[in-house]
Amino acid sequence: MRDRTFAPSRMLIYLVVSLVAVAYLVPLIVVVLNSLRSNEEIVQTSMIGWPRQWAFGNYLTAWSDFCVAQTCAGIRPYMLNSALVTIPATIFSTLLGAVAGYAVSLWRFRGDSWIYGVVTLGIFLPQQMRLLPWTIVLRDTGLMNTLTGLVIIHTIQGLSFTTLFCRNYYVAIPQELIRAARVDGAGFFRIFWRIILPLSPPILIVTVIWQFTHIWNEFLYGVTFTTGQQQPVTAALIALSAAVADIPQHGVQSAAVMIAALPTLLIYLIGGKYFVRGLTAGAVK
Amino acid sequence: MTDTVAAASRTGRPIPGAVRRLPEYLAIWVPLLLSAAHLISFALWTIWISFTPSTLVPVSGWVGLRNYTAVLATRNWKIAFDNLLLFGSAFVLLSLVTGLMLAILLDQRIRGENTLRSIFLYPIAVSFVVTGTVWSWLLNPGFGIQKLVHDLGWTSFRFDWLVDRDMAIWTIVIAAIWQSSGFAMALFLAGLRSVDADLVKAAQIDGAGPVRMYRRVILPTLWPITITVIVVQLQFAISTFDLVRALTNGGPGIATQLPALVVYDLMFQRGLLGRGAAAAVLMLLILLAVLLPYAAWRYLQRRRATHA
Numbered sequence: 190m191r192d193r194t195f196a197p198s199r200m201l202i203y204l205v206v207s208l209v210a211v212a213y214l215v216p217l218i219v220v221v222l223n224s225l226r227s228n229e230e231i232v233q234t235s236m237i238g239w240p241r242q243w244a245f246g247n248y249l250t251a252w253s254d255f256c257v258a259q260t261c262a263g264i265r266p267y268m269l270n271s272a273l274v275t276i277p278a279t280i281f282s283t284l285l286g287a288v289a290g291y292a293v294s295l296w297r298f299r300g301d302s303w304i305y306g307v308v309t310l311g312i313f314l315p316q317q318m319r320l321l322p323w324t325i326v327l328r329d330t331g332l333m334n335t336l337t338g339l340v341i342i343h344t345i346q347g348l349s350f351t352t353l354f355c356r357n358y359y360v361a362i363p364q365e366l367i368r369a370a371r372v373d374g375a376g377f378f379r380i381f382w383r384i385i386l387p388l389s390p391p392i393l394i395v396t397v398i399w400q401f402t403h404i405w406n407e408f409l410y411g412v413t414f415t416t417g418q419q420q421p422v423t424a425a426l427i428a429l430s431a432a433v434a435d436i437p438q439h440g441v442q443s444a445a446v447m448i449a450a451l452p453t454l455l456i457y458l459i460g461g462k463y464f465v466r467g468l469t470a471g472a473v474k
Numbered sequence: 475m476t477d478t479v480a481a482a483s484r485t486g487r488p489i490p491g492a493v494r495r496l497p498e499y500l501a502i503w504v505p506l507l508l509s510a511a512h513l514i515s516f517a518l519w520t521i522w523i524s525f526t527p528s529t530l531v532p533v534s535g536w537v538g539l540r541n542y543t544a545v546l547a548t549r550n551w552k553i554a555f556d557n558l559l560l561f562g563s564a565f566v567l568l569s570l571v572t573g574l575m576l577a578i579l580l581d582q583r584i585r586g587e588n589t590l591r592s593i594f595l596y597p598i599a600v601s602f603v604v605t606g607t608v609w610s611w612l613l614n615p616g617f618g619i620q621k622l623v624h625d626l627g628w629t630s631f632r633f634d635w636l637v638d639r640d641m642a643i644w645t646i647v648i649a650a651i652w653q654s655s656g657f658a659m660a661l662f663l664a665g666l667r668s669v670d671a672d673l674v675k676a677a678q679i680d681g682a683g684p685v686r687m688y689r690r691v692i693l694p695t696l697w698p699i700t701i702t703v704i705v706v707q708l709q710f711a712i713s714t715f716d717l718v719r720a721l722t723n724g725g726p727g728i729a730t731q732l733p734a735l736v737v738y739d740l741m742f743q744r745g746l747l748g749r750g751a752a753a754a755v756l757m758l759l760i761l762l763a764v765l766l767p768y769a770a771w772r773y774l775q776r777r778r779a780t781h782a
Contacts, residue, residue, distance in 0.1 A: 199582075206579050210593045213652065216608045217596075223611075235621035236611045285505040292502040307510040313765055314513055315713050317737045317754040321523060321747060322516040325532070348509040377498040406601030408716040413742060423603040427720060430607060439611065446607055450600045457599035461592060464599065465660055 286351020573658025606720025
């Protein structure tokens with residue numbers, strides 16, 4: 190193997206993958222550099238360039254002073270909104286999905302396979318088919334333009350994925366284990382708590398990462414069902430670019446984009462292995 | 475639950491099994507029923523609305539296919555549909571090719587494979603809003619790549635697809651490939667890693683070179699993965715919304731309109747709920763045109779596997 194390492198064909202492979210890697214990194218590098226350049230500097234040159242003077246103040250402005258749609262509190266309130274929607278919805282949908290996945294795979298009950306089949310259809314049904322009904326539901330329950338409304342939507346819709354993930358993981362657990370526990374008198378919850386949950390960390394990590402990333406990055410429901418100060422950060426970013434169309438403030442905007450992208454990027458960096466596992470599990474269905 | 479049993483024995487009256495097991499029934503059925511019921515009722519309700527004369531508010535009544543013919547007749551929908559065909563096929567094809575190429579390159583036992591794989595895959599962790607915003611800066615002729623090249627001295631350089639009616643849809647293709655070709659790569663790489671080692675060894679003994687090896691032995695085993703990648707990417711292409719909102723907002727004019735934007739526009743900007751619902755159902759039909767053959771294929775494959 191070693192003598193082949195410097196063969197011309199190997200060099201070509203390294204050259205190509207390095208070039209593609211640089212191309213994939215360019216957008217990230219450009220945004221990071223711009224978030225550290227002053228607005229004047231960007232206007233004078235272009236979006237692509239090395240900072241002449243490091244403008245770390247951009248992050249402060251983006252975080253707490255920036256104006257989005259007449260309110261000048263930076264991106265902070267919208268980050269908080271996203272967190273207040275994403276964290277509860279991720280926890281609820283994962284826990285409920287784990288219980289449901291356990292019920293349809295190991296506990297078994299009459300009608301389990303058909304209801305599981307219907308629930309997984311949710312993976313395919315486009316959001317556009319649910320926009321109007323959610324509008325009516327939120328209006329009638331008084332939850333329009335509230336974070337609670339978004340939490341409920343993401344919890345219920347997330348169930349399709351979380352149930353699928355957990356069910357596919359739990360079917361590998363031998364049914365005899367459950368049967369033996371039932372003979373010993375253990376009930377539904379005790380078996381879940383004592384047997385299933387201790388076996389679950391790998392799939393729970395995958396599910397939590399998947400749900401967190403998806404809900405944090407979601408835009409359509411955020412922009413449809415909330416306005417102004419109630420919007421999640423994805424919707425606020427769009428409002429922000431509309432607001433600065435007249436006076437470009439690309440330095441501050443780049444800082445805002447970096448802040449908004451940071452939570453999911455960090456999760457990807459830390460839990461990369463589980464992230465990829467969820468991706469492939471979600472695809473193969 | 476042991477508490478309820480204890481409580482029952484204390485009062486001396488046995489609690490019926492069904493009541494005792496109520497918490498269990500609730501835990502099983504409430505989430506599953508909520509999920510299933512919302513899917514079925516929401517889908518049926520939207521389909522029903524698409525046959526009513528609803529405008530600003532949902533009303534009952536029956537207008538047959540009038541909403542559908544109205545939507546199909548608009549220039550907006552025609553452009554959106556043509557764009558979807560172009561964007562869908564170009565994006566799926568190019569991300570397949572990119573993903574497969576990257577997977578094959580990474581499969582050559584190269585150094586730093588993990589780092590490279592992370593680099594090719596990281597864009598999928600950021601939102602389409604972020605991707606669209608960043609690419610709208612890079613592709614903006616006034617201060618993006620074109621401006622940079624001008625500043626470097628090549629003043630006749632032109633890269634203004636973002637504001638060019640005919641080329642703008644390609645900016646969405648570029649951003650979409652950047653965002654999700656890593657996904658194709660990850661699946662292909664997993665497939666390449668699970669190719670039967672004996673098969674490869676046998677081909678090597680037969681004297682197959684690397685090119686022949688890939689064409690004749692390895693790539694044919696990747697068919698199932700290829701189809702999965704195509705279906706997942708098509709599903710994404712059909713429902714693309716955020717990316718366009720952030721990158722071009724459907725413009726210039728309506729040049730980069732896509733079905734999901736038409737639905738949103740009809741429902742929430744023009745207040746034409748009936749037509750908006752009809753457009754949403756049309757989107758569902760396009761999706762089914764992709765998913766039903768896929769489901770049939772999967773079914774046949776599974777049957778063949780069990781019979782073999």
